[in-house]
Amino acid sequence: MSESPLSAVATESGLPQHVAIVMDGNGRWAQSRHLPRAAGHKQGLDALRLTVRACLERGVRVLTVFAFSSENWNRPREEVSGLMDLLVMALSREVPKLSRSGVRLFFPGNRDGLSPRVQSGLDKAQQATAHNQKMVLNVCFNYGGRWDIAQAARQLVVEGKEISEGALCEVTALAHVGDPDLLIRTGGEMRISNFLLWQCAYTELYFTPCLWPDFDAAQLERAFADFAGRERRFGQTSEQVAMDRSSGHA
Numbered sequence: 547m548s549e550s551p552l553s554a555v556a557t558e559s560g561l562p563q564h565v566a567i568v569m570d571g572n573g574r575w576a577q578s579r580h581l582p583r584a585a586g587h588k589q590g591l592d593a594l595r596l597t598v599r600a601c602l603e604r605g606v607r608v609l610t611v612f613a614f615s616s617e618n619w620n621r622p623r624e625e626v627s628g629l630m631d632l633l634v635m636a637l638s639r640e641v642p643k644l645s646r647s648g649v650r651l652f653f654p655g656n657r658d659g660l661s662p663r664v665q666s667g668l669d670k671a672q673q674a675t676a677h678n679q680k681m682v683l684n685v686c687f688n689y690g691g692r693w694d695i696a697q698a699a700r701q702l703v704v705e706g707k708e709i710s711e712g713a714l715c716e717v718t719a720l721a722h723v724g725d726p727d728l729l730i731r732t733g734g735e736m737r738i739s740n741f742l743l744w745q746c747a748y749t750e751l752y753f754t755p756c757l758w759p760d761f762d763a764a765q766l767e768r769a770f771a772d773f774a775g776r777e778r779r780f781g782q783t784s785e786q787v788a789m790d791r792s793s794g795h796a
């Protein structure tokens with residue numbers, strides 16, 4: 547399995563260059579305060595803002611977050627429409643600030659089923675930040691890992707191409723950034739929940755009971771410190787990894 551150039555940098559510095567996050571726990575955060583679930587999502591947006599800032603300060607190159615899954619359509623109608631409204635509101639408020647900070651936005655996910663208002667908001671935000679180079683922020687919206695693999699395979703079939711690992715890597719939804727080094731999941735559950743199934747083959751997993759609205763720069767540092775202590779072997783032995791490192795290949 548080949549490693550992306552970004553991953554190679556990460557291994558050397560100990561800092562993950564591509565961080566993915568399952569932002570779980572908004573509902574419980576709200577319920578424990580006797581607030582509606584929407585209040586948890588709103589607070590979750592604040593936590594996302596803090597995390598983006600912390601990642602920028604630390605020099606993370608790519609942040610990929612799970613904002614709305616293919617399965618989230620099964621939630622109560624008001625919660626789904628609340629999340630759509632929150633996204634549109636967040637885009638109009640945050641995009642100018644993100645752009646000034648050098649953040650380039652992408653929205654990996656299935657555009658089918660999203661309203662024209664949401665689709666146009668995503669397109670505009672993507673275009674408005676297309677020139678930025680400091681950090682990529684992938685906001686996965688209407689995304690599912692199985693959808694991603696299926697859409698990639700379909701694309702190869704339509705193009706008459708062979709279905710190989712390399713070809714799939716080029717058409718899956720994170721082809722523009724490569725695989726995450728670190729996947730953080732807040733909220734205490736220890737599962738992937740149909741997030742980046744293809745891309746997380748060699749990603750380090752970090753689970754924390756912290757509910758997403760409580761996640762902050764200090765929590766992020768804990769995850770980074772844990773990551774720095776991991777040995778990433780990509781199928782090799784420890785001895786091979788040490789040899790590669792001493793010969794400057796890691």
Ligand code: FPP
Nearest residue numbers: 569570571572573574587590591613632633
């Ligand atoms: C999971 O928590 C979280 C979500 C389904 C939504 C994530 C959205 C945000 C963090 C806000 C940012 C949003 C946008 C649109 C940019 P949960 O509701 O499943 O929590 P629970 O497990 O405690 O019920």
